[in-house]
Amino acid sequence: MPSRSELAACCLVDTMIDEPDPITASPLGQETPLPSRRELANAIRALSMDAVQRAESGHPGAPMGMADFGMVLWNDFLRHNPTNPKWFNRDRLILSNGHGSMLLYSLLHLSGYDLTIEDLRNFRQLGSRTPGHPEYGLTPGVETTTGPLGQGLANGVGMALAERALATRFNRPRFPIVDHYTYVILGDGCLMEGVSYEACSLAGLWGLGKLICLYDDNGISIDGKVRGWFSEDMVQRFQSCGWQVIPNVDGHDPTAIHEAIAQARAYSQSPTLICCKTTIARGSPNKGGSEKSHGAPLGAAEVAATRENIGWQHEPFVIPPEHYRAFDARAKGAAWEAEWNTLFARYRAEYPGPAAEFQRRLACGFPPDWEELAWNFIQAMQERHEDLATRAASQRALETYGPYFPSLVGGSADLTESTGIPWVGCRPVDFENPDGNLIYYGAREFAMNAIMNGLALHGGYVPFGGTFLMFSDYCRSAIRMSSLMKLRCVFILTHDSIGVGGDGPTHQPIEHVAGLRIVPELSVWRTCDTTETAVAWKAALERLNGPTCLIFTRQKLPHQDRTPEQVRAIARGGYVLLDCGDNPEAIIIATGSEVQLAVAAARQLNEQGRRVRVVSMPSVDVFDAQDADYRESVLPAAVTRRVVVEAAVTAPWYKYAGPQGVVIGIDHFGVSGPPEIIFQHFGFTAERVAATVLGLF
Numbered sequence: 001m002p003s004r005s006e007l008a009a010c011c012l013v014d015t016m017i018d019e020p021d022p023i024t025a026s027p028l029g030q031e032t033p034l035p036s037r038r039e040l041a042n043a044i045r046a047l048s049m050d051a052v053q054r055a056e057s058g059h060p061g062a063p064m065g066m067a068d069f070g071m072v073l074w075n076d077f078l079r080h081n082p083t084n085p086k087w088f089n090r091d092r093l094i095l096s097n098g099h100g101s102m103l104l105y106s107l108l109h110l111s112g113y114d115l116t117i118e119d120l121r122n123f124r125q126l127g128s129r130t131p132g133h134p135e136y137g138l139t140p141g142v143e144t145t146t147g148p149l150g151q152g153l154a155n156g157v158g159m160a161l162a163e164r165a166l167a168t169r170f171n172r173p174r175f176p177i178v179d180h181y182t183y184v185i186l187g188d189g190c191l192m193e194g195v196s197y198e199a200c201s202l203a204g205l206w207g208l209g210k211l212i213c214l215y216d217d218n219g220i221s222i223d224g225k226v227r228g229w230f231s232e233d234m235v236q237r238f239q240s241c242g243w244q245v246i247p248n249v250d251g252h253d254p255t256a257i258h259e260a261i262a263q264a265r266a267y268s269q270s271p272t273l274i275c276c277k278t279t280i281a282r283g284s285p286n287k288g289g290s291e292k293s294h295g296a297p298l299g300a301a302e303v304a305a306t307r308e309n310i311g312w313q314h315e316p317f318v319i320p321p322e323h324y325r326a327f328d329a330r331a332k333g334a335a336w337e338a339e340w341n342t343l344f345a346r347y348r349a350e351y352p353g354p355a356a357e358f359q360r361r362l363a364c365g366f367p368p369d370w371e372e373l374a375w376n377f378i379q380a381m382q383e384r385h386e387d388l389a390t391r392a393a394s395q396r397a398l399e400t401y402g403p404y405f406p407s408l409v410g411g412s413a414d415l416t417e418s419t420g421i422p423w424v425g426c427r428p429v430d431f432e433n434p435d436g437n438l439i440y441y442g443a444r445e446f447a448m449n450a451i452m453n454g455l456a457l458h459g460g461y462v463p464f465g466g467t468f469l470m471f472s473d474y475c476r477s478a479i480r481m482s483s484l485m486k487l488r489c490v491f492i493l494t495h496d497s498i499g500v501g502g503d504g505p506t507h508q509p510i511e512h513v514a515g516l517r518i519v520p521e522l523s524v525w526r527t528c529d530t531t532e533t534a535v536a537w538k539a540a541l542e543r544l545n546g547p548t549c550l551i552f553t554r555q556k557l558p559h560q561d562r563t564p565e566q567v568r569a570i571a572r573g574g575y576v577l578l579d580c581g582d583n584p585e586a587i588i589i590a591t592g593s594e595v596q597l598a599v600a601a602a603r604q605l606n607e608q609g610r611r612v613r614v615v616s617m618p619s620v621d622v623f624d625a626q627d628a629d630y631r632e633s634v635l636p637a638a639v640t641r642r643v644v645v646e647a648a649v650t651a652p653w654y655k656y657a658g659p660q661g662v663v664i665g666i667d668h669f670g671v672s673g674p675p676e677i678i679f680q681h682f683g684f685t686a687e688r689v690a691a692t693v694l695g696l697f
């Protein structure tokens with residue numbers, strides 16, 4: 001091997017080799033000097049390029065470019081405990097440009113998380129803990145799943161809001177029990193995505209002073225130099241949103257980076273964006289600065305050239321002990337946590353009430369008499385027999401359940417009243433009152449749902465948020481990410497069909513319910529009256545391992561008669577609402593606003609001597625999860641005369657209608673007009689349903 005100075009002399013490009021700097025120079029008495037800051041960053045570069053090379057796929061450029069600021073953030077600032085990645089008061093770190101996952105994996109490994117060198121060698125392999133993009137719940141230390149650009153940043157806004165709100169609520173003089181930063185690393189792509197504007201606009205308004213974003217300002221995205229498609233002035237953009245911006249930081253100068261992060265932390269009034277000027281794939285002599293390093297391995301020859309250029313003399317996946325020693329955060333992490341535990345113990349002694357409430361909040365648990373409370377309410381809804389829009393019924397549920405769930409935080413994307421979000425006793429979140437429980441998100445559906453995901457991920461909150469079902473397209477990716485991460489979020493989607501009438505086809509969802517029902521891990525309810533709505537809310541709150549969409553009407557719906565057994569059966573997702581003795585000849589299945597048509601049609605037919613059953617199926621996924629016997633008892637296989645009614649696309653319903661059945665739905669866009677007229681216009685009448693059933697005989 002050539003000596004380091006020889007290597008430095010023969011490098012044609014900007015050399016990456018330097019001498020130990022004073023910050024990490026070996027303390028007296030240690031045998032091996034600690035590596036220089038640059039060498040520490042080079043460990044990340046080496047691991048990243050080698051892992052991508054070995055996997056023969058991945059993104060080496062971003063982690064190599066971000067290695068210096070990643071190293072400084074991790075070693076100088078991040079308060080975390082590798083041996084307890086779930087320690088409550090840890091700083092949250094999000095890699096919003098998730099394609100740079102090897103940065104995160106390298107740092108987690110080097111600082112002592114339970115992520116071995118073998119895990120890194122298995123980057124992107126089936127079953128490994130180092131998937132292509134960071135996945136929440138799979139890899140210790142990964143705070144959120146990222147990959148869809150921009151959303152990690154919005155998650156970070158939610159986490160920082162949660163921190164500020166809980167701190168406001170629970171901290172006391174000398175007792176900063178909630179006191180941590182949210183750091184987001186992001187790239188050009190994240191800032192090009194509209195959701196970044198939506199979320200950052202709110203972060204500025206809310207004064208999230210402990211949100212610190214490090215922008216990998218490398219001027220490159222997949223298609224090349226970004227100046228052709230991304231040229232706005234980041235300083236002006238973020239300042240106009242109320243942020244502190246620290247521009248033009250040399251993202252490869254550890255001192256400059258250290259100073260910038262310190263400056264960000266020193267200013268508590270607003271979030272900070274630090275623009276780190278970097279070179280993508282820094283260290284690669286022929287691919288550094290080029291989009292060629294974005295999403296493909298450097299290639300064996302270039303990896304070798306990079307090794308030489310940066311003076312990394314170790315074999316792939318070999319990290320010298322002194323590097324590990326320099327990164328190891330286990331001792332300081334354990335000390336931080338122990339210190340916090342002591343602080344919390346003293347807090348509990350001095351403020352037992354708030355301490356108990358704090359712990360309840362973190363558990364997001366249930367009120368003591370939850371079952372009784374909920375069933376009393378459900379039963380009361382049945383007895384009151386009120387004809388209400390289900391969006392109004394939802395508000396009733398919130399009025400009842402809300403006061404018992406301090407962790408519930410609601411909001412809407414500028415449709416607060418129309419989606420039935422506010423309930424008596426809720427307080428708006430704003431700069432002065434971050435600990436409110438009603439968030440005015442403005443017309444920003446995507447950020448709303450991504451921020452909700454961040455609130456849920458942080459802990460201490462069960463978020464819900466409302467918009468029109470039609471606009472679920474705008475936030476669909478966040479709903480998907482919520483499902484992928486199995487978060488406890490409730491998405492309220494109202495104005496659920498052609499029942500919105502006069503607003504016309506732009507506002508009339510046709511394919512949306514079906515589209516949501518096919519998202520894995522997502523539970524979807526579309527309810528027909530106040531009682532079903534009360535049950536749906538109960539189910540949503542009780543669903544600890546995944547999000548729920550509650551789909552409600554704008555228009556009033558008639559209340560349905562039920563026995564107590566039928567009320568109980570609603571929770572099974574599908575149940576017999578109207579029966580005709582033991583032996584039905586035909587079954588009508590309906591959801592939401594169409595249940596009333598099914599009931600009216602079945603009554604007519606039964607009066608004529610037919611035996612027609614009505615099954616209300618507010619939640620297909622919940623019904624599907626029931627045991628086979630129950631499903632058979634509701635939908636006997638022998639009864640093949642089946643009609644399904646739902647004012648939406650028909651195709652998915654054939655699994656229940658069966659080959660001999662008929663689905664009455666809508667396979668085209670809607671029209672503008674008064675709702676009752678449109679329902680008739682498209683054939684949603686009891687007469688047509690009855691005639692369709694008779695047509696099967």
Ligand SMILES: Cc1ncc(C[n+]2csc(CCOP(=O)(O)OP(=O)(O)O)c2C)c(N)n1
Pocket residue numbers: 061062097099147148149150186187188189190193216218220221222280294
């Ligand atoms: C929502 C979304 N759209 C597109 C992509 C595909 N994609 C992955 S990385 C990337 C470019 C990102 O550019 P930048 O953040 O600057 O990354 P760099 O090339 O600097 O690593 C794109 C478009 C994605 N991951 N997410």
Ligand SMILES: [Mg+2]
Pocket residue numbers: 187188189216217218219220221
């Ligand atoms: Mg870039």
